[in-house]
Amino acid sequence: MKSKISMDKPVVEMDGDEMTRVLWAWVKEKLLMPYVDLKTEYYDLHVLNRDKTNDQVTFQAAEAVKKWGVGVKCATITPNAERVKEFNLKKEWPSPNGTIRKILDGTVFRAPITVKSIQPAVRFWKKPIVVARHAFGDIYDGIGIRFEEPGSAEIVYKSEKGNEKKVSYPKFSGPGVLQGVYNLDKSIEGFARATFKYAIMNKMDLWFATKDTISKVYDARFKEIFNTIFEKEFKEEFKKLNINYNYYLIDDAVARVVRSEGGFVWACKNYDGDVFSDFVSTAYVGTLALMTSELFSPEGYYLSEAAHGTVQRHYYRYLKGEKVSTNPTALIYAWTRGLKRRGEIDGNKDLVNFSLKLEEAVIKTIEDDRIMTQDVANLAEPPIKAVVTSEEFIDAIKKNLEKLLKL
Secondary structure: OOOOEOOOOOEEEEEOOHHHHHHHHHHHHHHHOOOEOOOEEEEEOOHHHHHHOOOHHHHHHHHHHHHHOEEEEOOOOOOOHHHHHHHOOOOOOOOHHHHHHHHHOOEEEEEEOOOOOOOOOOOOOOOOOEEEEEOOOHHHHOEEEEEOOOEOOEEEEEOOOOOEEEEEOOOEOOOEEEEEOOOOHHHHHHHHHHHHHHHHHHOOEEEEEEOOOOOOOHHHHHHHHHHHHHHHHHHHHHHHHOOOEEEEEHHHHHHHHHHOOOOEEEEEOHHHHHHHHHHHHHHHHOOHHHEEEEEEOOOOOEEEEOOOOOOHHHHHHHHOOOOOOOOOHHHHHHHHHHHHHHHHHHOOHHHHHHHHHHHHHHHHHHHOOOEEOHHHHOOOOOOOOEEOOHHHHHHHHHHHHHHHOOO
């Protein structure tokens, strides 16, 4: 056995909930620790620990990413009323992803993990579509009110210098709800630059879409900032590479996406990106477990994560002692992308190579060996050699990894 790959600096590890927490531990035990002298700064984002620490552990984890530069995150529960009752929580704590992204700012890039045995549901698609999701503001940091009777409301802005602006909602004729959201020019500018740079780095066209015809202040500001930054900073570079930047209304963009062949970056506001990254990944590969999710911030902070949920239904079956076939691919890629980024920053070529080999082992297991979890098997073209449990799938990947590492 060769000596383990060393790490000079740690990655920030954020553990999660339910079935994904179980898979996270198996991935570390079987696919990472035998080959890498894994250094992590560990934060437990289990919903009970977030409740115990009044969610301070989430803030601490985000600040640790700012310290070390690289983080990896498991899937976590965002509690609703039912979850508060189930876990006897103090309150409905906010989304950990929302909290972390607000602190780190930046842009989340999500792309399908393509395998030859799965054909896209959209027959026109030939190349991957990368969804660039703004990771700040919108409804994830919005505030809302529920009201019980007719009335009125207004938004009031007060500057630090004492200036004041007001806008009024229409009169409310009865009970209802209202919500306010915001964003910051600095964050939108960082979002724009990140997506333009990503498009240049990958030599891909860039699309940006909002609804500025309706949202004449909020969405229009996004459009204005994107256009200004493109004209001043990136237009010539795009021209040299023969790639294009296009702005579309969001409904037009969706139609164009469906009838395109793919192969471009689609930049979306936070909520739009949340929705359409799931749409693209599901339509492309049929499962959120075959999608990468990577956050890049203007300051250079990096976070990779599993973009799917905690797989509650499988977890309850697992607790009963039943065998489950949950797909760990996105969790594995959260680790590989995080370790790869750590290696790139630190100049650790062995760590970068290991990360690439582990991803290759995953694809080889699905494509060549035709060994799959149930979600992929339901979508893949035959023949399929075996539909396996989560642990069996990880064991099959381990065998391919050791062949690729020549162990």
